[in-house]
Amino acid sequence: MKNVKLISLALSMLICFVTFAQEKTITGIVSDESKLPLPGVNITNQNTKKTAITNFNGAYTIQAQKGDLLVFDYIGYKSQRQKVESSNTINIKLLPQSQSLQEVVVVGYGTSSNEYENNSYSTSKRKDKKLNSEMLSGRVAGVQISQNTSYMASPKVVIRGTQSLSSKNEPLYVIDGVLAKADQIAKINPNDIQEVSILKDSAATSLYGGRAANGVVIVTSKNEIYKNLTEKELDKKLKNLNTAQPVESNQEDYDSFVENAFESPKTAPLSTFSIDVDNASYTNVRRFINNGQAVPKDAVRVEEMVNFFKYNYPQPKDQHPFSINTELSDSPWNSKNHILKIGLQGKNIPTEDLPASNLVFLIDVSGSMSNANKLPLLKQSMKILVNELRKKDKVAIVVYAGAAGMVLSPTSGDEKKTIIDALENLNAGGSTAGGAGINLAYKIAEENFIKNGNNRVILATDGDFNVGSTSNSEMEKLIEEKRKTGVFLTCLGYGMGNYKDSKMETLADKGNGNYAYIDNIQEANRFLGKEFKGSMFAIAKDVKIQIEFNPKQVQAYRLIGYENRKLRPEDFKNDAIDAGELGSNHTVTALYEIIPSGIESDYLNQKPDDLKYTKTETASSNYSNELATVKFRYKKPDGDKSIEMVKVIENKSVPLGKSTDDFKFSTAVAWFGLKLRDSKLISNKSYENILKLAKQGLTNDVDGYKAELIRLVESEIKIY
Incomplete structure (x- = not known):
């Protein structure tokens, strides 16, 4: 009997363990x-x-x-x-619930033990540590809140009543019975708040008179620590109780650029550029649209939007680390033109075959990182990356604020608790010594360099470098020098309001790196979890593309996007020139718009006069069926000499309706980006037509990323 009980107990424990697992x-x-x-x-x-x-x-x-x-x-x-x-x-x-109110109880004076007291229509009790305005957002009916982008700046609150909604309908604020200002509300420590209540109409005016015509926001603190204070005493106490927080600028920084124009193959026979696997622009654009904000023109980099998505290209079958795939079809936005799609598919290397990693997390813990969508989100993101590490991998953590320092020496990837505990102990405060942090992180990476391994610095910041090397040119020189060490760079951007996209892009472009903008935990899961191999393990570096168009078939061409990745023709064979990296199982897509020979176009400049000293020869009839010849050069991750690949593209165009789903969707994404940039080189600017084409290409979407793009386009249709 005793043995039976022991077996039963063991089975119960096993079942519990399996269930938990x-x-x-x-x-x-x-x-x-x-x-x-x-x-x-x-x-x-x-x-x-x-x-x-x-x-x-x-x-x-x-x-x-x-x-x-x-x-x-x-x-x-x-x-x-x-x-x-x-x-x-x-x-x-979720669907709206249409219900009629049976009874409304409003308490104007005193307290009530009535069951309606805790109704969220009038009261929001504090159960978490969010900013005070967030306590009311979405929880109190008839309250409209416009959050200011500046940290510690007061939110605009409007209580819907008999007057029409306007920014001037700001309510009266009361803290523990003391009349307060909106900026004083913003200074309250969220941890001190017990309850927030809303009074409106007669309940408000009967208690506070005409001043409460736009409603009253009543804040009750724990132990009523602000009770019986004058307005000056209240302001002084708030300053003493809260350490000063740096105020973010609401100015985000993006490098401006002019979109590529059409060029003639007779005067510009070669188009040369570096590949770009970054997709930060797409997630940043997504953030603006989801927040109901206008998308800044210079925040839109079309190639990064296109390359956010994965396409169904075949794996390489030869000794090269990627396959080359091309497709030619009609342009959806200029009916007389064609689009040439060039796609690269990186070799998928099994996780167990990937080299050991030497990673240095370089984390910005300056005061500007204190917001919930910065350092707290950053910590959760890094945990996802830590969970992907193996025993043979190593991680060190360097932080920087007013100065830089190492908070975790190189630690084995299987000591996950040690790494995560170090992350959890990070707090924000101080200025931003970005240059000092970069120097220290690369120093540690070099000291622990793994030959034939994956040596990489992972920089996580809002890009607000304001101590030491601050200008983009100084940062560019610093990172160009550091890339000679053989250490790769991954940049992770966080936050809004003072986000410095221009610095992040410069660092990634010049440092053998890639760049992602983490707008939420789902994006962290995608980039650092699902696409861990492609994001963190390079299979080819300094990948360049050079394409020569046949003047017999092509009157003019233009590269869509890649404006800041263009190279001079002579840079193609110059191994000293830096270019982009390609990760395991990564895809890269580039689109060219082509004006075929013999087509009249409003986008073509007037033809130049015949040259006296230089004659342009028309291509031989032997090449009459060729559209273009495309060349690729790349280096192995630990190599210094480029390897060249060549592919001839035939002039075989198919109608847009018969093109592949990948062609339809990638061109729809590019079209959306061009529309957001207000491109002057697209004649059809209909969001509805963009949406239609994207839906036609909506296949192979297990994770729902393509469906999300469709939702973003639909959001723009509703606004505009």
């Missing part, structure tokens, strides 16, 4: 009926009682296991239940 991370996006993201949605796992809440992008993360029931609740919308199946991604659309 099956728990996984569920992520997704919650949107409304118009497919716009919903912030502040509560998600509850009914089986384990674990909870989560969506961020401003409508994204959430929660732990669950197969069979668990997730409940999605949001004020004004019908609750939705979703059972967890095999997929780790659950996207939810």
